[in-house]
Amino acid sequence: MVTTPQIVETRANLRERIAAWRAAGERIALVPTMGALHAGHIALVDLARENADRVVVSIFVNPAQFAPHEDFDRYPRTIESDVAALEGHGCDLVYAPRRDEMYPEGFSTRVLPEGGPSDGLESDARPHFFGGVATVVTKLFTQCRPDIAIFGEKDYQQLLVVERLSRDLDLDVAIVRAPIFREADGLALSSRNRYLSAEERAAAPFIHHTLSETAALIAGGGPLPALLTQAAQALASRGFTVDYVAARHADTLAPVGSAAEGPIRLLAAARIGTTRLIDNVGVPAPSH
Ligand code: AMP
Numbered sequence: 001m002v003t004t005p006q007i008v009e010t011r012a013n014l015r016e017r018i019a020a021w022r023a024a025g026e027r028i029a030l031v032p033t034m035g036a037l038h039a040g041h042i043a044l045v046d047l048a049r050e051n052a053d054r055v056v057v058s059i060f061v062n063p064a065q066f067a068p069h070e071d072f073d074r075y076p077r078t079i080e081s082d083v084a085a086l087e088g089h090g091c092d093l094v095y096a097p098r099r100d101e102m103y104p105e106g107f108s109t110r111v112l113p114e115g116g117p118s119d120g121l122e123s124d125a126r127p128h129f130f131g132g133v134a135t136v137v138t139k140l141f142t143q144c145r146p147d148i149a150i151f152g153e154k155d156y157q158q159l160l161v162v163e164r165l166s167r168d169l170d171l172d173v174a175i176v177r178a179p180i181f182r183e184a185d186g187l188a189l190s191s192r193n194r195y196l197s198a199e200e201r202a203a204a205p206f207i208h209h210t211l212s213e214t215a216a217l218i219a220g221g222g223p224l225p226a227l228l229t230q231a232a233q234a235l236a237s238r239g240f241t242v243d244y245v246a247a248r249h250a251d252t253l254a255p256v257g258s259a260a261e262g263p264i265r266l267l268a269a270a271r272i273g274t275t276r277l278i279d280n281v282g283v284p285a286p287s288h
Pocket of ligand 1: 032033034035040041044150151152153154155178179180181182188189190191
């Protein structure tokens with residue numbers, strides 16, 4: 001039987017549902033999202049199901065992680081089709097709080113990652129971002145008190161920041177990593193892909209192609225800084241405005257100077273038209 005997940009909008013209703021599961025000794029997974037669900041999100045829900053008895057999907061477009069000039073107002077809000085997409089995937093509950101449920105009048109606290117995996121990359125381009133993410137994730141974890149939470153490697157820096165946050169603040173939530181879900185042509189699925197024009201959509205997989213090629217060259221012993229510069233130039237020549245193409249240590253996101261300092265993760269952010277895309281790939285262990 002295909003069940004439709006129930007929707008709750010308040011912390012009180014969320015707690016009531018969760019208390020019953022917890023009393024029954026069930027293991028609870030949380031999948032935080034901003035909605036506009038696609039197959040990448042659904043893969044996270046399936047992974048949650050494999051690792052827990054109960055699955056809560058939160059849908060909340062978090063104003064705290066958008067700067068005033070960013071796309072908060074135009075970010076897609078598609079709650080009805082989101083709930084329909086979750087049918088048959090073992091999601092028990094959708095938690096879709098309203099803005100004033102999360103940030104009531106007078107709200108004046110912020111959880112601010114400092115250093116560690118939050119250093120540079122997205123923080124340079126979007127200085128407000130990880131404070132907003134850490135604040136909402138802390139709230140979602142304390143509201144839901146899940147045993148585990150699923151985060152995608154698509155947002156690799158965010159994933160490491162959240163792992164650090166859960167440890168640093170003793171939130172006691174085990175973070176489960178989900179691999180990047182891609183289109184057949186390599187483009188990582190993203191709610192923002194729907195902003196792309198046909199021409200931009202055709203160019204977008206070039207980010208992944210460039211990262212994969214660069215990763216292979218690094219693994220083959222090529223010179224790291226030169227290869228990163230070359231990758232950024234290749235993206236620029238295809239019409240992207242590049243925020244960064246960077247090599248970082250895969251576990252800590254500390255800068256690395258050569259393949260020997262790995263394991264390495266290559267990360268990139270670039271704009272095409274008005275849409276900002278991010279992607280990342282692992283660098284295979286050096287081949288010699
Ligand atoms: P978002 O709704 O964009 O905030 O994403 C919610 C969660 O889904 C985050 O943990 C993302 O990393 C993850 N996610 C989004 N797109 C993908 C993808 N293509 N593959 C894997 N995880 C993804």
